[in-house]
Amino acid sequence: MQELILLGASGNIGEQTLSLLRESPGSFKLIAVGAGQNLVALKKILLEFSSIKFVITQQEAEVNSLATQFPQITFLTGEDGYRNLFDHFPNAYVINAISGFAGLFPTLAALATKNRVLLLANKESLVMAGHQINDLLTANNGTLYPIDSEHCAIFQCLEANNPIKQIILTASGGMFANLSLEQLEEINDQEAFNHPNWNMGAKITIDSSTMMNKAFEVVEAYHLFKTDQILTVIHPESILHSAIQYHDNTIIGQMSVPSMLQVLSYFLFYPVRQNSRLFEPLNFDNLLTLSFQKADYQRWKALQLAQECLTxxxxxxxxxxxxxxxxxxxxxxxxxxxxxxxxxxxxxxxxxxxxxxxxxxxxxxxxxxxxxxxxxxxxxxxxxxx
Incomplete structure (x- = not known):
């Protein structure tokens, strides 16, 4: 079985990864997890997955207590903990689902080892250190798969013999896509914690409504696919997850029901597409309508900031x-x-x-x-x- 290290195990992406592992118990051996503040969730994971041998945690004060409860597991903390973990399991796939700046060091440490396969859900890593990450991938023969519906879609639309003319990056616009900047000042701020299409954590949901999440994805796409020709399109239905336009003006896109489970499965089992009862098909019994409009950079200031980061x-x-x-x-x-x-x-x-x-x-x-x-x-x- 393929060894797997799951960082951010108690978060949204971590929970969905664990769901896939339960569906395919013979495919992956979960040998290490990382968790932040949620010790209750961490303990449940450790009790369920007996294959876990290492844990890296931010809760340094709790390590002795955890080690007493789980004597068969080695507990690590800090930057040296990440280095030790990756050195100990040189052939393990790594899923980095840590949120925010905290995910950057694990990304760089994972790619510092040879031939690493990294499934990266931490957008901030590529935004802040895209050039460094690409240098590490080249130097150490690493592989990076983006755990992001848009970049997964772009990846699936690539053609080996045809260069990209333009990436078409789709965005739902979040809760406030139809409101002007002036109207935003009058909203109930609690509405920002909801999203019309995706089931995500509060942080990403808020970033989706400010469009900062999309700004990060523009910079990610630049580093992943080596082009600054990126058009952001408002697509409220979140069915087309992104597309590529080629030089003959053909556009090839990827469509599915909004689900990070499919993205995770695609890269975990790549290049084989797995079937799962967890995946919902698009329903064509009723009329399925898709709408697209070029994002207004005056309305979505975050996209202006992303362009600044490219230059x-x-x-x-x-x-x-x-x-x-x-x-x-x-x-x-x-x-x-x-x-x-x-x-x-x-x-x-x-x-x-x-x-x-x-x-x-x-x-x-x-x-x-x-x-x-x-x-x-x-x-x-x-x-x-x-």
Whole structure:
């Protein structure tokens, strides 16, 4: 069986991965997991999957207690923990489903080992360190599969002998696709925690409604597919997950019911497509309508910021990720209004000089600096004030 390391096991992508493993018990051996704050979920996973031999956790204070409860398992923490884990299992597939900046170091550490297959659901890694990741893939003969419906769709539409004319990246627009910027100021902010098509965690759902999630995906596509010819199209139904236009103007796209389970399965078993009772087919019994409209960059300011990241050194992309992550937390804690998030991402990006960052230490230093700067800026501010 193929060995598998699952980082972010207690999150949304982690839970869906575990569902697939239950469906195919003879295909993968889950030998290690990573988990953040949710110790209850972690313990349930450890009790269910007896094949797990290593755990990496952020809960350093809980390690002794966990080790007492699960003496057959080795518990690791910190950066050295990731290095030890990947060195111990050089042939294991790695799924990185850690959310936010915290997922960057595991991505780089996994790809520092030879011949690694990495299934990457952490968008921030490619946004902040795309050039470094591509250098590691080349140097160490690694393979990266993007666990993202749009980039999985693009991957499936590639033709070996035909270069891309344009990537067509679809976006639902989230909860507020039909509202103007002015109308956003009047919404009930709690609506941002819902999504019309996808079942995702709160963080990604909010990023979808601000379109920051799509901004990240534009930069991801640039690094994954080596082109800046990327057209973002609003597609509210989320049925066409993205497409490629070739030089004869033919457009080839991928359609399915919105489901990350299919994306995970596609890359876990690549190149064989698996059938599963978990996958729902498109229903053509009723009229299926699809609508598309070019995204208005004046309306969706996040897409403007993504374009800036394609032409500037990666300090701008680091600033975009770090500011968004910090501002989103402030919004969740009701210290910021929803409509302010992207405006302040733009503001703090503008405060960041364009600079090429070539290693994790440099990226982390800038990330930490931006977080501190934003937290200090909002310490005594009233939500909704300019």
């Amino acid at each position: 500037e050194n990666n300090s701008k992309a680091v600033a975009m990720v770090s500011a968004n992550e910090t501002l989103r937390e402030l919004f969740i804690n009701k210290q910021l209004r929803f409509y302010q998030i992207v405006n302040y991402v733009e503001y703090f990006m503008a405060q960041t000089p364009g600079k090429k960052l070539t290693n994790y230490k440099q990226i982390k230093e800038l990330n930490d600096k931006i977080r501190i700067m934003i937290e200090a800026y909002f310490k005594n501010r009233v939500p909704g004030s300019n």
